[in-house]
Amino acid sequence: MCSSRERARILFQQSVCCSSRWCCRVQWRWHSTAAVTKGEVDDIKENVQLNKRKPKTGILMLNMGGPETLDDVHDFLLRLFLDKDLIPLPAQSKLAPFIARRRTPKIQEQYHRIGGGSPIKMWTAVQGDGMVKLLDEYSPETAPHKFYIGFRYVHPLTEEAIEEMEKDGIERAVAFTQYPQYSCSTTGSSLNAIYRYYSGRRTAPKMKWSTIDRWPTHPLLIQCVADHVWQELDRFPAEKRADVVILFSAHSLPMSVVNRGDPYPQEVGATVQRVMETLNFCNPYRLVWQSKVGPLPWLGPSTDDTIKGLCERGKKNLLLVPIAFTSDHIETLHELDIEYAQILGNKCGVENIRRAESLNGNQLFIKALADLVNTHLKSAATSSKQLSLRCPLCVNPVCGETKAFFAKQNL
Structure with missing residues (x-):
């Protein structure tokens, strides 16, 4: 298995084709205090x-x-x-x-x-x-x-x-x-x-x-997520900070599962509510859903459709927050960071799109x-x-x- 430093090098090399803003973004995450050698x-x-x-x-x-x-x-x-x-x-x-x-x-x-x-x-x-x-x-x-x-x-x-x-x-x-x-x-x-x-x-x-x-509402969990949101908001240009839309992204579920009474959507919503209360509702926000598989109906709105829709409506400063994942994995490092923040973000013409750090070694x-x-x-x-x-x-x-x-x- 690659060390985290080796992963950082690979990710940085793969990001050189993107904007300098994004390259700095990836480098910062892997060299944060939550990183492990x-x-x-x-x-x-x-x-x-x-x-x-x-x-x-x-x-x-x-x-x-x-x-x-x-x-x-x-x-x-x-x-x-x-x-x-x-x-x-x-x-x-x-x-x-x-x-x-x-x-x-x-x-x-x-x-x-x-x-x-x-x-x-x-x-x-x-x-x-x-x-x-x-x-x-x-x-x-x-x-x-x-x-x-x-x-x-x-x-x-x-x-x-x-x-x-x-x-x-x-x-x-x-x-x-x-x-x-x-x-x-x-x-x-x-x-x-x-x-x-x-x-x-x-x-x-x-x-x-x-x-x-x-x-879902443990006080220290809520504080950790809120801290990471604050840290990432501070990295937006000062003149854009108040306009940033916070998108809390969680893994979606098929509606067939939801309609049987699965408590997941309400518990994710409870986490988001507590985090925003801690942040004193500092910015507009939405709960969105990612990782849909197959043609059947799933929880929405999807993360990618939300990014597109907000950009079409002039909201082009976005902060992605993984709210149901406590550690980095494929859905944060590839789906959020590459598919949405890099590829989709460039396609939609976002001004600034960032992702709050996962909890990892916090x-x-x-x-x-x-x-x-x-x-x-x-x-x-x-x-x-x-x-x-x-x-x-x-x-x-x-x-x-x-x-x-x-x-x-x-x-």
């Missing part, structure tokens, strides 16, 4: 190896993951399109391999343009390492704490992480979603994977499980993660109240079984 990642690995104490509490950091190399792209796509919780397809076992093969070259090219792979595992390791160090201070009674990475579509897979936790003799396991806002297709899919792991083996877990299944954000887990451990709750409520028009029986699995845990 290869040496720092090596230090994390060394610290883990030196810690010989048997961990008592395991925190499983759940996310979709991303391919670290171009060779990983096909298997990543195959697992993604085979996931019925995420994308239910007719004849899925046959159609998913076909779609994965067809999309692999295009997606490989996208990863090539951002340095050859996703940095999401690197950032998750940085965040997890900082989190457990704080937890050992905050909660000595549940220490030592150890973080585990559980991805849905790349290694380390959720199932592999659970096996490692069982082998380590973890007593208390926390399934900690890295999606602040809950959706049945993201957090729900990861929690279903935990349930399926045990139901498929017909064995009871040795660990006591609970889950942090959503945290120390306040790492403190937020530790605070979430610490509060959760002290609460003795197995999940949020919301998790117990199935979508009113749910069509997936596994969701109900997963909710029952966590509800029955005896802490």
